[in-house]
Amino acid sequence: MNTLFPIANQFATAITRINRLGNGLINDTYLVATQSSFFVLQRINRTVFPAPEKIMVNLTALNQHIAQKVSASVRLQIPEILKTADNDVLYLDENRDCWRALSFIVNTESIDAIGAVSDAEQVGYALGHFHRLISDLNPLILHDTLPGFHIAPEYLKHYQHVLQRSIKPIRYCAEFITRFRHIADDLEAAKQQGLLSLRVIHGDPKLNNFLFDRHSKKIVSIIDLDTVKPGLVHYDIGDCVRSCCYSAEPVGFDLDICAALLKSYLAEVGSFFTEHDYHYLYPAIRLIPFELGVRFYTDYLEGNRYFKVTEPEQNLQRAIDQFLLCECIMRQESAIKNMIVRLKQ
Structure with missing residues (x-):
């Protein structure tokens, strides 16, 4: 040091x-x-x-x-x-x-896992409040600091290019990507059709980027703002839900945590959310773990160039975990969609 x-x-x-x-x-x-x-x-x-x-x-x-x-x-x-x-x-x-x-x-701390429903409520509120504060900030005045970030179809194209020269493809990952590659374009197609609007996003609102007051246990700050840029708020929502609702050993998706987070989030953004914004919540929740799995797996195939690792197989395991999470989300599609309908009312 x-x-x-x-x-x-x-x-x-x-x-x-x-x-x-x-x-x-x-x-x-x-x-x-x-x-x-x-x-x-x-x-x-x-x-x-x-x-x-x-x-x-x-x-x-x-x-x-x-x-x-x-x-x-x-x-x-x-x-x-x-x-x-x-x-x-x-x-x-x-x-x-x-x-x-x-x-x-x-006097703050970050957490790596949701410990109680109240934590999820705080995260949903904080992300929604952040989006509301910047909802009137023109996204076109900001630089795109990470061109292509969260553009799932581009990650998929890069993966396919890497796969062609790979000598160690993993069957589960390769088959999962092939089977569900059609979901990669869900949000970008909606944007191109004018169904989803370009707004200012955080870009990386995973759980440990929220700071909790050590005493009140309320969130007082959101950090890691390098990825603030023009984008779709659905990328933020999907990534936040992914990091908060994930459970390990075995991999699972916690519906109760998801409900608490979305309820608090939607209470903050209701003033500018459209019918299409609500409609694409589930596709966003499903897409982000798929996208991240593709990124982790591609990085593994390329020799771990992007994400830091402590062992050679770490990005492979990260990819598998994200694909398993995506599977859990798709098995609960009806429950998640019904939850969103209830929260919208």
């Missing part, structure tokens, strides 16, 4: 301690302590985000938009951007690595 002190000193003085923070699969994140406070230091993965400056433009626009809201109507804290001594939002080190610093939301 000593090598990080000169980098952290670009953003603050009197650094006393630096520790790794979180378990993200993309960026390297550290908690920096100074004599008076804490802040978050991140090395942006330029393989994934080749244009870090576009991320920071988006974050600035997001923060400015929310800052214009009546303060009493804003229930989420968005991390502030900290600048270097030279008044820059990014720092490029001697290795050409790109670093940025954000404020640290104190």
Whole structure:
């Protein structure tokens, strides 16, 4: 960690301690302590985000938009951007690595699994509140920081290209993808037909990107905003439901957690949700684990280039788990659709 002190000193003085923070699969994140406070230091993965400056433009626009809201109507804290001594939002080190610093939301914690229905209610509320706060932010003023992100048909095309030169295809994964490849275009086709509108999305609202107050157990912040960009809110909803309703050993999908999350979410977004938005909730919930499974499996076939792994077969197991989750969701299609109808009323 000593090598990080000169980098952290670009953003603050009197650094006393630096520790790794979180378990993200993309960026390297550290908690920096100074004599008076804490802040978050991140090395942006330029393989994934080749244009870090576009991320920071988006974050600035997001923060400015929310800052214009009546303060009493804003229930989420968005991390502030900290600048270097030279008044820059990014720092490029001697290795050409790109670093940025954000404020640290104190007295909070993230969780990796839903412990109670109240946790799911909080997550649904927080995601819905975030979407409502930015529902009047023009998506066209934001950069697309990850072109192709969440565009399932493109992931499928890339997988097929990789598969042609692969020497180790796994039968279960290959057969699952072939059998259900038709669902990959569900949301993109609806967008192209004008049934779903382009909006500003978080892009990666998995469970551990919500910060709970340690005392009240209410969510006070949403983090990991590098993927904020124009998109379909259904990608956010599907990914959030996927991460919250997943249960392991054996893999399953928790309907009660899903109901609690969607109820709180829909209570926040009802003012701008359309009939088509409601109709495509189930396709979104079904699609995201399929999409993520394709991405994990493709990365495994390519030698684990994108997602961090601690062992060679980790991305393969991740892919299998997502496909099993997708199967669980499809077995409960009627129950999920009926739930959405009830929540809409």
